[in-house]
Structures are given as C-alpha cells and as structure tokens.
Amino acid sequence: MTDWNPFSPTFEYEHIDARTLQHSAWVGHRRFSYDLIRFYRPRLFVELGTHWGASFFSMCQAVKDGALPTSCYAVDTWVGDGHTGQYNNEVYDTISSISSTLYPHFSHLLRTTFDEALEQFEDGSIDLLHIDGFHQYEAVKHDYETWLPKVAPNGIVLFHDISIHGFGFGVWKLWGELTAQYPSLEFAHSAGLGILFPKGTTDQYDTLHLQWAELRQKYANT
Known part of the structure; x- marks a missing residue:
C-alpha cells in the first residue's frame, strides 16, 4: 500500500492564465x-x-509530475449555470489551450451535459469522481445517483x-445523508470538500x- 506523501508542487497552469484561480473557492484544496x-x-x-479549471488542472499536474x-x-x-452565472466561449477556449499545452496526452475535455457524458464511461470504471456542478440539492443528488454506477469498487467521490x-x-x-451511510472524511475550509467512499471501507x-x-x-493551512 502506498504511503501518503506531501509534495510541494509547482502548478504550471496558474502561470499561463491567472484567471484559473481568480475567485476560485477551490484554491485551498489544490495541495x-x-x-x-x-x-x-x-x-x-x-x-x-x-x-476555469483550478481543481481539474491541479490533479492533472499530479498526473504529469508523477508520470x-x-x-x-x-x-x-x-x-x-444559476450559481456561476453565464459566460462566453473565452472560458472554454482558455481551458482548452491549457489542457493541450500542459497536459496533452491524458487530459480530455467533454463539452456536454453530465447526463449526455454518462454513456462514454463503463460501469465500475471511474476510480476518482469529483462532483462540482450545479449545487442545488436535487441537481447534485441526481449527479451522484446517476454517476455512482460508474464508480469503481474501491472508488472515491x-x-x-x-x-x-x-x-x-x-x-x-x-x-x-451520505455520511450517515458510508465512510467519509471532510475539510471545512475553502467552502468544504467531502471525500466519500461509497463502496465501503478501503485500504x-x-x-x-x-x-x-x-x-x-x-x-487547512495551505
């Protein structure tokens, strides 16, 4: 079993476009x-x-650095959406440029709805799923329930x-509701991050x- 090791990464994407971090509540979870x-x-x-990709590119950076x-x-x-507000193609164009420039061999952008993307992934195939879409209760519950079959037996959400x-x-x-049923861990800072193990306890x-x-x-201090 791999030990937990803290790293001191350089997040390359923030040097390409500072807007990836501007007003992002995800900054405190990057490390x-x-x-x-x-x-x-x-x-x-x-x-x-x-x-703008603060969470996605932070994890892509780990994939790149760790080969x-x-x-x-x-x-x-x-x-x-109703929480982020509407925005134009500049956001997607920026994200696409960063993806192809820094993480071209393993990062993929699917410009579609969550429901439409479901068919592109096999059941039990996703080891790590990050849900950060429309934050209204019924919407996030729908996202969780529809994507749960795609999560691997030892998967994390x-x-x-x-x-x-x-x-x-x-x-x-x-x-x-979920933490009353499944093993979980959580952070309260930076709007809070929940780590759920919906298939049960794992190593x-x-x-x-x-x-x-x-x-x-x-x-919490990073």
Whole structure:
C-alpha cells in the first residue's frame, strides 16, 4: 500500500492564465487534491463541473509530475449555470489551450451535459469522481445517483461546497445523508470538500483515516 506523501508542487497552469484561480473557492484544496492523486494513483479520474479549471488542472499536474497512467476527463458545458452565472466561449477556449499545452496526452475535455457524458464511461470504471456542478440539492443528488454506477469498487467521490449553507446550495444536505451511510472524511475550509467512499471501507480510507487529524490541520493551512 502506498504511503501518503506531501509534495510541494509547482502548478504550471496558474502561470499561463491567472484567471484559473481568480475567485476560485477551490484554491485551498489544490495541495490536498494533488497529493491525493499521487497517493491513490487512479486509472481514471472524471470531474463534473470544471469552469476555469483550478481543481481539474491541479490533479492533472499530479498526473504529469508523477508520470502516472491516469486518464483525466473534465465534463462541462462551459456556458455557466444559476450559481456561476453565464459566460462566453473565452472560458472554454482558455481551458482548452491549457489542457493541450500542459497536459496533452491524458487530459480530455467533454463539452456536454453530465447526463449526455454518462454513456462514454463503463460501469465500475471511474476510480476518482469529483462532483462540482450545479449545487442545488436535487441537481447534485441526481449527479451522484446517476454517476455512482460508474464508480469503481474501491472508488472515491469528491464533493465541493459541503460547507455552504444558503445561496440555493444543497450539497451540505446531500453530504449529511451520505455520511450517515458510508465512510467519509471532510475539510471545512475553502467552502468544504467531502471525500466519500461509497463502496465501503478501503485500504485508502484506512490509511487516510489513521492520519486524518494531522492531515486536516496540515491542508487547512495551505
């Protein structure tokens, strides 16, 4: 079993376009997500909801630096929603340029709805799924339930914004329901990040759980 190792990465994407981090609530989770990829070594990583790419490219950076055999997919319409607001093609064009420039061999952008992308992935194939789309309760619950069959037997599901109450966000509500059923870990900072093990306890969970008090404090300060 791989040990958890903290790295000190250089996130190349932020030097191409600073807007990848501008106003991003994901900034506080970049170091953890990078180290998670290096630790877990997923074969297939899928992100639902990418926007400017702070989360997606942070994990792509880990794949690149670790020379990992991971395929990374970002699924988004890149037109916005009720929480992000609407935006034009400049966002997608920027993301596409970063993807092809820095991570050309393993990063893939699927410009489509989450439901339409389902058929492109086999059941039980996704080792790491990150759900960060429309944050209304019924929407995120739908995303979780429709994509759960795609998650591998030892798969991990990440949820962003579990700490946000109000503004029409309902991830916190779904997170409360799921943590009553499955092993989980969480951060409260940077809008909150939930780490769910929906197929039950795994070696990865055991390793993280034993160190969680220390890890939670460490990454909350990055």
